[in-house]
Amino acid sequence: MSPNNITAAGELVMDQDFIIVGSGINSLVAAALLSRKGHKVTVLERNDWIGGCIRTAEVTLPGFRHDVFSGFHPLFVTSPAYGELAEELHANGLDYVNTDKPTAAILPDGRNFILQMDRGKNVAAMEALGEGQGTAYTRSMGDIEQNTDLIFGLLGAELWKFSTLKLLAKAAWNRGLHGMSSFFGLSLNTCRNWLEADFTSDEIKACFAPWILHTGLDPDSPLSGLMGKLISFTLEVAGMPIVKGGSDNLVKALSAIIESNGGRLLTGQDVKRIIVENGRASGVNCADGTSYRAGKAVICNVTPTQLYGYLLDGEYVPEVTRSEAANYRYGNGDMQIHLALDKMPEWTDPALNDVAMVHLSSGVDSVSRSVNQARRGLLPDCSTVVVAQPTALDPSRAPEGKAILWLQLQELPFLIKGDAAGEIPIPADGLWDEATKDAYADRIIDRLSAHIPGLRDMILARHILSPRDLATQNINLVNGDPYSGACGIEQFMLWRPLKSTKNHETPVKDLYHIGASTHPGPGLAGTSGYLVAQNF
Incomplete structure (x- = not known):
């Protein structure tokens, strides 16, 4: 040098x-x-x-290592x-560690669906919830598998280059103009259209719908249908690896x-x-x-x-x-809630205990409603809750016998105009303060406690990052938007x-x-x- x-x-x-x-x-x-x-x-x-x-830090208690902003x-x-x-x-x-159960969703009444890293098991589980749903899922994954050249080629390349033009020309030659038109039409479909057309099961739809939030879209956005299928395909292939x-x-x-x-x-x-x-x-x-x-x-x-x-x-x-x-334009704000627990959490359905990431959601409508409430400046009354379980994959993240949970909420306003539930007092300036984020975190933990009995008694400490906190800690997270x-x-x-x-x-x-x-x-x-x- x-x-x-x-x-x-x-x-x-x-x-x-x-x-x-x-x-x-x-x-x-x-x-x-x-x-x-x-x-x-x-x-x-x-x-x-x-x-x-x-970033990994002991933001709650010594020995509890939390991935502060992202983790999988x-x-x-x-x-x-x-x-x-x-x-x-x-x-x-x-060193990466993984699980064969990357994600799941649980509905308010306790019904749930777990997506596994096994196509056969996923299809069988879907068929058990309604004839033809496993076949529909296979067809949806086929939409990705048959178009990997275009999907991964376009997402993994500079678009304004001759090589990308060659990629498109080759794809057009192989598919024909009508085939190319069909691909782009498929790409513009919404997640809502995909899920409502292919599935009747509330559990299956609730499993896939929240994932669209992780792409910075909502279920009614163009492209969200393709992105939903792509995420499902990726989870089935790669799982949800975290760093040991x-x-x-x-x-x-x-x-x-x-x-x-x-x-x-x-x-x-x-x-x-x-x-x-x-x-x-x-x-x-x-x-x-x-x-x-x-x-x-x-x-x-x-x-x-x-x-x-x-x-x-x-x-x-x-x-x-x-x-x-x-x-x-920037998207909705994000909240992170890090919990240090006295013991490993046990769900009402033990099959969820070793799932990497569980969403609390009622499906497409609830996700869409919460996104809309946040865009109008309201604290959602029943937001989608991401529940990540790092210690289910990697016990070294906490002292022996203890655990951590990482909760994420992706449908929040940066400037608060009101509470959709009419329960939480809003600061006069509309900015997140300690009282507001504590009150909203309490709402979320109360909901989660219905599915993890005794959760509140397990909590040794918690660390909450509001959209305002995120924007302060990382200049790229404007208005608390985690997707810049x-x-x-x-x-x-x-x-x-x-x-x-x-x-x-x-x-x-x-x-x-x-x-x-x-x-x-x-x-x-x-x-x-x-x-x-x-x-x-």
Whole structure:
């Protein structure tokens, strides 16, 4: 690595090939791949930890290791980045654990359905709930299996490239124009249409409907039907793997690859400005006066709001791009509730005890209703509850005999206008405060207690993150949106993040944009970082 230089002004200037702003999964993937190719890479993180939304901490009690923002990695273990880095990652301590029961849903009356990593068992269980439903599920999975070339080809590639045009041309040749039309028609279908057309069982519909929230969509959004099928396919194939000991072990493994190849990861570096010289991005300035120089490129893992509204001087941003960035939309807010338990939770149906992630939901209508309430500024009266059970897969996350639960609520407003149930007092300024988040968490725990008897007595401590807390802890989680931007079709694929930009390029030469705000969107796969690294 070249030595640091001190300018006359006293600024520390580090000459690197690549400066990467932000240290989330996409940044770490890009840094690992680039450093392995011999490039000099420095990752700059404004927080005091590396990993972005991958963080493990004892936020409740000592010995209870909670994945604070995210925790399951089915998208990463099926990604091209993992395919390329897996051997080194595992050599540096990464170890995944899994279960053959990735997900389930339980209805208010206790009925439930468990999806397993076994097509035959899933089909049989569905047929037991109603003749023809297993056949319908097989047909739905066939929609994915018969179109893997297009689905994974488009989600895993730069869309504005000749190679993607070749992919589409080949698909059109094989399918014919009518076949291509059918595929895109299938893609635009909604999750509601898919579930109501194929299934009569409330349990099956309740199992699949909540998953669409994990894509930043709702059951009535175009594309949600395809995404629902794709998630079901992925869960059946990959399960719900978590990192043994905590997700920060993935961060440590990626960091080890970067540092062993001469790269650097620096915390407490709040980038305030991108340096543009002679029409190209040549470095960044930080809040403490430090400058970092990039000989080849600057890669920013930020939102369009940050990139075009704050980091780049206005003279380098075309008016159309500035306008689009100002109008970039964010989705509903998110709440995380971390529980430290005195013992392993036992559900009313013991079959749920070792499921990775259980949703409390009544199905499509309840998900749609809660999304609508949140968009109108209301605290949902019966929101969809994600119940993740890390210690069911990895007992090392808690002291012996103890357990943790991770609850997630993805249908919340950032600015509160009222409570749909009319029970919780709303702050005068509409902003989440301690009393409001405690009251809402109590509502959720009361509901969960109906399915895990004695839950309240098991709770040793809890840690709650409201949408406001999330926005404070990670600058990319604007308004507490965990997906760094709404994922409706108008802001997805070719148009993510903006209609005036293409691929991960920006209007400034040698400045690249990665992260959940960019194609292919949110999810812990590292794909945007992977794609940018392929350019060098």
